[in-house]
Structure formats: C-alpha cells, structure tokens
Amino acid sequence: MNAFRAGIITVSDTASADASSDRSGPVLSEHLLTAGFSDVQRSVSPDDVQSIQTQLLRMVDSQHVHLIVTTGGTGFGLRDVTPEAVEPLITRKTPALTHALTNHSLQKTPLAALSRGITGIRRSPSGKEALIVCLPGSPKAVKECLEVLLGNDLLKHALELLNGGSGEAKHKEMQGGMHRSTVIDTATDTGCAHHHHHHGGGGIHSHSAPKPRTTPADHSGFRTIDPSSGPSLRHRTSPYPLVDLDEALSLIAKHTPAPTKVETLPLNTSLIGHVLAEDVSATSDLPPGPTTNVDGYAVNAATTPPGKYTVVTLKALQSRSLQPGEIFRINTGQGLPSGTDSVVMVEDTELISSDDASGEEVSVKLLAQVDPGENVRARGSDVRASQLVLPRGTTISALGGEIGTLAFLGRSCAKVFRKPTIAILSTGNELVDPTPSSSQTKTDWGFNVFDSNRPGLTAAITGLGFNVLDLGITTDNVDTTLRALRTGLSEADVVLTTGGTSMGESDLLKPLIERQLAGRIHFGRVAMKPGKPTTFASLNEGEKIIFALPGNPASALVTFYVFVLPCLRKLSGVPPSVEDGWNLPKVNVKLSSGMKLDPRPEFHRVVVKVDADGELVAYSTGSQRSSGMHSMSTANALIALPALQKDGQRMVEKGSRVRAILLGAVV
Numbered sequence: 001m002n003a004f005r006a007g008i009i010t011v012s013d014t015a016s017a018d019a020s021s022d023r024s025g026p027v028l029s030e031h032l033l034t035a036g037f038s039d040v041q042r043s044v045s046p047d048d049v050q051s052i053q054t055q056l057l058r059m060v061d062s063q064h065v066h067l068i069v070t071t072g073g074t075g076f077g078l079r080d081v082t083p084e085a086v087e088p089l090i091t092r093k094t095p096a097l098t099h100a101l102t103n104h105s106l107q108k109t110p111l112a113a114l115s116r117g118i119t120g121i122r123r124s125p126s127g128k129e130a131l132i133v134c135l136p137g138s139p140k141a142v143k144e145c146l147e148v149l150l151g152n153d154l155l156k157h158a159l160e161l162l163n164g165g166s167g168e169a170k171h172k173e174m175q176g177g178m179h180r181s182t183v184i185d186t187a188t189d190t191g192c193a194h195h196h197h198h199h200g201g202g203g204i205h206s207h208s209a210p211k212p213r214t215t216p217a218d219h220s221g222f223r224t225i226d227p228s229s230g231p232s233l234r235h236r237t238s239p240y241p242l243v244d245l246d247e248a249l250s251l252i253a254k255h256t257p258a259p260t261k262v263e264t265l266p267l268n269t270s271l272i273g274h275v276l277a278e279d280v281s282a283t284s285d286l287p288p289g290p291t292t293n294v295d296g297y298a299v300n301a302a303t304t305p306p307g308k309y310t311v312v313t314l315k316a317l318q319s320r321s322l323q324p325g326e327i328f329r330i331n332t333g334q335g336l337p338s339g340t341d342s343v344v345m346v347e348d349t350e351l352i353s354s355d356d357a358s359g360e361e362v363s364v365k366l367l368a369q370v371d372p373g374e375n376v377r378a379r380g381s382d383v384r385a386s387q388l389v390l391p392r393g394t395t396i397s398a399l400g401g402e403i404g405t406l407a408f409l410g411r412s413c414a415k416v417f418r419k420p421t422i423a424i425l426s427t428g429n430e431l432v433d434p435t436p437s438s439s440q441t442k443t444d445w446g447f448n449v450f451d452s453n454r455p456g457l458t459a460a461i462t463g464l465g466f467n468v469l470d471l472g473i474t475t476d477n478v479d480t481t482l483r484a485l486r487t488g489l490s491e492a493d494v495v496l497t498t499g500g501t502s503m504g505e506s507d508l509l510k511p512l513i514e515r516q517l518a519g520r521i522h523f524g525r526v527a528m529k530p531g532k533p534t535t536f537a538s539l540n541e542g543e544k545i546i547f548a549l550p551g552n553p554a555s556a557l558v559t560f561y562v563f564v565l566p567c568l569r570k571l572s573g574v575p576p577s578v579e580d581g582w583n584l585p586k587v588n589v590k591l592s593s594g595m596k597l598d599p600r601p602e603f604h605r606v607v608v609k610v611d612a613d614g615e616l617v618a619y620s621t622g623s624q625r626s627s628g629m630h631s632m633s634t635a636n637a638l639i640a641l642p643a644l645q646k647d648g649q650r651m652v653e654k655g656s657r658v659r660a661i662l663l664g665a666v667v
C-alpha cells in the first residue's frame with residue numbers, strides 16, 4: 001500500500017473547536033500508517049457542508065490523495081451533514097462497498113439502520129480517482145470498519161484498480177473463494193456497530209441518495225433544488241439576490257486568481273496577446289557609441305569652420321583619428337569615427353572635386369558651422385544599459401510596438417504568462433448547429449433554434465487571442481451536461497456555458513455547478529439588461545472558473561464582454577488600471593439619437609464612430625431585444641443606461657454626452 005496516500009477528515013463541531021478532543025482521527029491515522037500508506041494527512045472540519053467539501057476537494061483535487069476517510073457527521077442528528085457534503089462530489093457510486101459495511105454493522109445492532117454513511121469514487125477535474133469512505137464518529141466504530149476494509153486487502157485492491165491496476169492477481173487469488181464472502185466475513189471482523197457519540201449516529205448504511213431538498217434554506221447548505229426533483233418543487237422565486245453591476249464586477253475581480261504559470265516564447269507572432277512575466281531591460285547602451293542622426297560629414301566642430309576640406313575614407317581612419325583640414329562622409333545611423341564630435345548636413349555643403357575613376361569625393365566645401373554634438377545621438381541616448389524598457393505586466397499587442405521593442409533590444413524570446421484556455425458549451429434541447437458539417441434536426445421542442453452563441457463567443461475569444469476548447473452543444477440533461485462540464489473543467493481554465501441559467505424546468509446550470517461540481521456561486525443574478533441570470537462560480541478556491549451566461553444571444557455576448565473579459569484579463573496577467581481595474585475602458589460619446597430607459601440598467605449596443613470634428617458619436621444598432629444576436633452586429637461599444645426611475649426622465653435625449661464601454665477599435 002506504500003504507493004498510496006490517504007487523507008482523514010474528522011467532522012465534528014467539538015473537535016474543530018478543540019482538536020485534542022478528536023479521538024477517531026488518531027485511530028484512523030495509526031491504522032492507515034500501519035497498513036502501509038506512505039502518507040496520511042489529517043484535518044478537522046466543523047459539521048458544515050461547505051467546509052467539509054472544501055477540505056475534501058483540497059485533498060482529492062489539489063493534493064491527489066488516493067483515499068479519503070471521513071469520521072463523524074453520519075447520524076440522524078440535525079447537524080449531521082457529512083453524506084450531504086460528500087455525495088455531490090462523488091462521480092461514481094460504490095453501493096456494494098457501502099452495503100458490505102452496512103450489512104456487517106446490522107449484524108451487530110439493528111440501530112445501524114439509523115446511520116447514513118456512504119462510500120464512493122471521486123474523479124478530480126484533472127482525472128485522478130480517489131476512494132471516499134464516510135465512517136461514523138466513534139473510535140470503536142472506526143476501528144471495526146477499518147478491519148472490514150483492511151482485513152481482506154479490500155482497500156488495497158480497490159486502490160490498485162482505481163489507479164490503473166488490472167486486478168487480475170487479486171481475482172485469481174480470490175477464485176472460488178468469493179462465496180466465503182471475504183468482506184462480510186463475520187468470523188474475522190467485528191464490524192461497524194452502532195456507537196453513540198455526540199453526533200448521535202454510527203455504522204454504515206447503504207442509503208446513498210439523499211432525498212430531493214425542497215427549500216433553499218434546508219440544512220444541505222445548497223441554494224439550488226436538486227434538478228431531479230419534479231417541476232412542482234422548483235423555486236418560484238430565484239434564491240439568488242439580484243446584485244448590481246459594480247458588485248458583480250468586484251466579485252469577479254476578487255475570485256479570479258492572478259496567473260502563476262509562465263512560459264518562454266520565441267520572438268515571433270506567438271507572443272501576441274500575451275502579458276510579459278518579466279521586466280525587460282536593455283543589456284547594453286543603445287546606440288552603443290555616438291551616432292549620426294543625419295547624412296553629411298563628421299567633423300571636429302572646434303577645428304572645422306566653413307571652408308574647403310579633404311574627404312577621407314573609412315579605411316584611412318581605421319589606423320588614425322581625423323586630422324584638422326579633413327572631414328568624413330557619413331550616413332544616418334553610422335557611428336562617428338574618432339576625432340569627430342558633430343556632423344554637417346550634406347545640404348550645407350558643395351562638392352569641389354571628385355576622383356574621375358572611382359567617382360569618390362576628394363574635396364568638399366562646408367557652408368555651415370556646427371556646434372560640438374550637433375546632429376549626433378550620444379551613446380546610450382536611446383536606452384541606457386540596464387534601463388527598464390518593458391515592465392512585467394506589459395501586454396504584447398498586435399500593433400507591433402512591443403515585439404519591435406523586444407527585437408530592438410536584441411531579445412530572441414520573452415517570458416510571458418500562460419494564456420488561459422476557455423471551454424465553450426451551448427446548452428438547450430432546441431439547439432441545432434448551423435454549420436453544414438452538422439445535419440442534425442430536432443423536433444422535440446416545437447421548433448429549432450440555431451446555435452449562435454458558440455460561434456459568436458468563439459470568434460470573440462479567438463479574436464482576443466485566447467485559446468478555445470469547443471465543447472459543442474448539449475441537451476438539457478443532467479448527465480450529458482455534467483459530462484461536458486467535467487471535460488471542460490479538466491482541460492480548460494474557464495468554462496463558459498450559455499443557456500439554462502434562469503427559472504425554467506430545464507435550467508440546470510446553477511444546481512449542477514453547486515450540487516454536482518461543488519462550485520461556489522458568487523453571484524447568480526445581476527440587475528441589468530440584457531444578462532439578468534448571469535452566473536459566476538469558482539471551484540477549488542478559483543483553480544477553475546465557470547461562467548454560466550444567459551441563453552439569449554445578445555445577453556450571452558454582452559455578458560461575455562462585461563463579465564468574462566475582465567476575468568480573462570486578470571487571468572492573463574494584465575495589471576489592473578487605476579480607474580477600472582480589469583474592466584473595459586470607458587470613453588465619452590455623443591448620442592446620435594435618443595434612447596428610452598428600461599426599469600433595469602441597460603447596456604445599449606452602439607457603433608461608435610469619429611465625426612468630422614473628431615468627436616466620438618454613438619449610433620444605436622437598432623432593436624435591443626435580448627433574443628436577437630444582430631443587436632451586437634457591428635457594435636463596438638455599450639452605452640450603460642441608468643434604470644428608469646419612478647417619475648424620472650423616460651429617456652436620454654439625442655445629443656447627450658454619455659459614457660460608453662469600448663469593446664473594440666473605433667474605425
């Protein structure tokens with residue numbers, strides 16, 4: 001068993017207040033170490049769903065332990081929530097294992113029927129599998145259950161199978177012996193009897209599917225209703241508070257992590273869109289010596305008044321300095337030869353004579369007097385050695401300035417933050433893919449709708465330089481949606497879904513994120529139009545991020561720019577601006593037509609153009625219904641209109657000057 005690592009979570013309000021009162025944790029730890037686990041770590045959690053889940057996910061998804069044993073919180077007491085915390089995190093059920101333990105307990109005491117322990121397998125987003133066993137809280141019960149698990153190498157065999165072993169050896173060993181019922185062998189195992197402890201429960205019992213919960217305030221701690229419960233049990237008012245835009249944006253900023261992964265990329269267009277993860281400084285002075293700024297004649301200003309001079313060649317100056325009476329022909333950017341300190345422009349000279357054979361100048365008349373240093377770039381006057389030129393946090397744009405500067409400094413590569421990958425999933429029974437490669441037609445929804453969100457979002461994200469993982473379309477079905485979400489979570493940094501966020505029967509996203517993926521929903525509704533049901537959640541303290549965007553096409557694309565893009569900017573390493581953090585910049589524009597106010601603060605889609613006076617003018621894209629994607633066609637900005645107030649102004653007049661959020665370039 002020394003290839004495996006285990007984690008123990010003692011679930012108890014008492015032990016979490018005073019760790020020395022935890023008696024089961026040490027028993028478990030001692031037994032698992034004796035059984036040969038290479039590492040056994042322990043933690044204590046209060047009887048609280050969120051806390052149990054956080055600790056379990058840390059051990060399984062981040063630290064990749066192979067076995068989790070919890071002890072406590074499995075009884076009928078009101079505070080006993082371990083099964084409710086663990087069940088949503090289980091990706092494959094193990095009813096027989098639960099059964100084996102239950103069966104054994106029941107032989108000790110019929111009271112074991114009152115315990116609610118479960119077991120299961122969790123596959124982490126990165127594909128690692130862990131076995132989870134929830135045991136009762138008393139040390140005696142724990143010991144007895146461990147004998148069942150360890151006594152027949154059951155645990156060892158299970159962990160080997162979960163970690164890629166074939167299990168052949170074990171099956172051979174057990175051939176013919178199966179009837180002996182190794183697991184439920186009462187002769188050798190004392191089993192999990194019912195034991196009283198402060199949770200009032202013990203033993204293991206095969207009831208692994210908790211009943212649908214019908215109120216948002218039930219002790220599960222979830223706000224959402226189990227999606228398998230019937231329509232009549234669904235919420236009739238959303239359990240999510242309507243947060244305002246600024247609060248939503250600050251929650252995104254708060255729960256989006258700064259990047260940690262850095263990569264080195266060669267000096268080419270692959271750098272575009274990346275953010276520098278290093279300070280780039282000059283390694284030497286540029287120019288490396290005094291250099292002429294103009295085409296003309298290098299001279300020693302003090303000894304060269306206007307008059308006739310002999311033009312010397314470069315060859316002559318290789319072995320000696322320029323002498324009085326001599327000048328040297330030089331071109332812009334060339335280094336000054338020794339003995340010279342300034343340059344007379346060619347326009348201020350006349351040719352006197354030249355060599356007939358070679359065409360070279362022999363003698364030239366200077367018409368102007370120059371000062372020392374005139375027309376010369378001093379050494380290091382463009383950049384000095386060790387001068388910081390491109391600070392960490394600089395975005396390498398497609399405008400050329402940054403890549404050009406890297407090359408100017410002689411850099412062949414640069415250290416940048418790894419860009420996030422964004423998985424995109426469209427959800428909806430009604431959706432069909434409009435591309436010719438897909439010939440699906442569906443009839444079970446009344447009529448079909450072309451999936452416009454995925455192509456629109458893919459274009460926006462790709463255009464911004466991020467990587468897209470296309471998860472396709474899924475129907476409004478728990479299993480297929482979950483499978484797609486898990487794929488996205490294991491392969492991408494951010495998962496974007498559209499549809500299924502509101503109050504409909506098939507609106508699954510919020511409950512799946514909360515209940516099946518143990519995500520934390522930071523907000524589930526925003527006071528805005530379009531985009532009211534926009535949902536932002538994170539998993540594992542921000543290791544993964546999910547945005548469940550509304551299905552209406554204009555809502556999906558508007559909320560992408562308003563909410564997702566600031567998150568992607570922070571994830572990519574963009575430093576926050578003083579005015580707007582990671583949010584998009586705002587500019588002042590003049591309205592070309594009046595705009596009606598809505599009871600919700602509205603983002604009116606506009607095209608911002610420059611008028612003849614150089615002023616920015618905003619033109620509405622027309623109908624602003626959320627169901628029409630075309631209100632985003634040609635739009636490069638959003639006007640944030642305030643909500644209509646009772647007895648307040650009904651519209652913003654034509655010619656008003658308002659703020660616009662810029663989505664793209666003004667052309």
Ligand SMILES: Nc1nc2c(c(=O)[nH]1)N[C@H]1C(S)=C(S)[C@@H](COP(=O)(O)OP(=O)(O)OC[C@H]3O[C@@H](n4cnc5c(N)ncnc54)[C@H](O)[C@@H]3O)O[C@H]1N2
Pocket residue numbers: 426427428430431449450451452453454498499500501502503504507530531532533549550551552553555626627
């Ligand atoms: N009772 C209530 N109903 C609705 C509310 C509400 O507060 N109470 N909010 C409305 C608002 S606002 C919006 S926005 C939508 C959000 O809907 P969902 O996110 O649940 O999305 P669906 O119900 O799945 O679809 C809505 C609409 O969008 C079309 N759609 C979905 N996906 C796509 C796609 N990929 N491409 C094109 N069109 C798509 C779908 O066919 C529906 O017509 O809820 C309101 N309801």
Ligand code: MOO
Pocket residue numbers: 528529530531532533550552555626627
């Ligand atoms: O908020 Mo919804 O996006 O208006 O249609």
Ligand SMILES: [Mg+2]
Pocket residue numbers: 499500501502503504507551
């Ligand atoms: Mg809906």
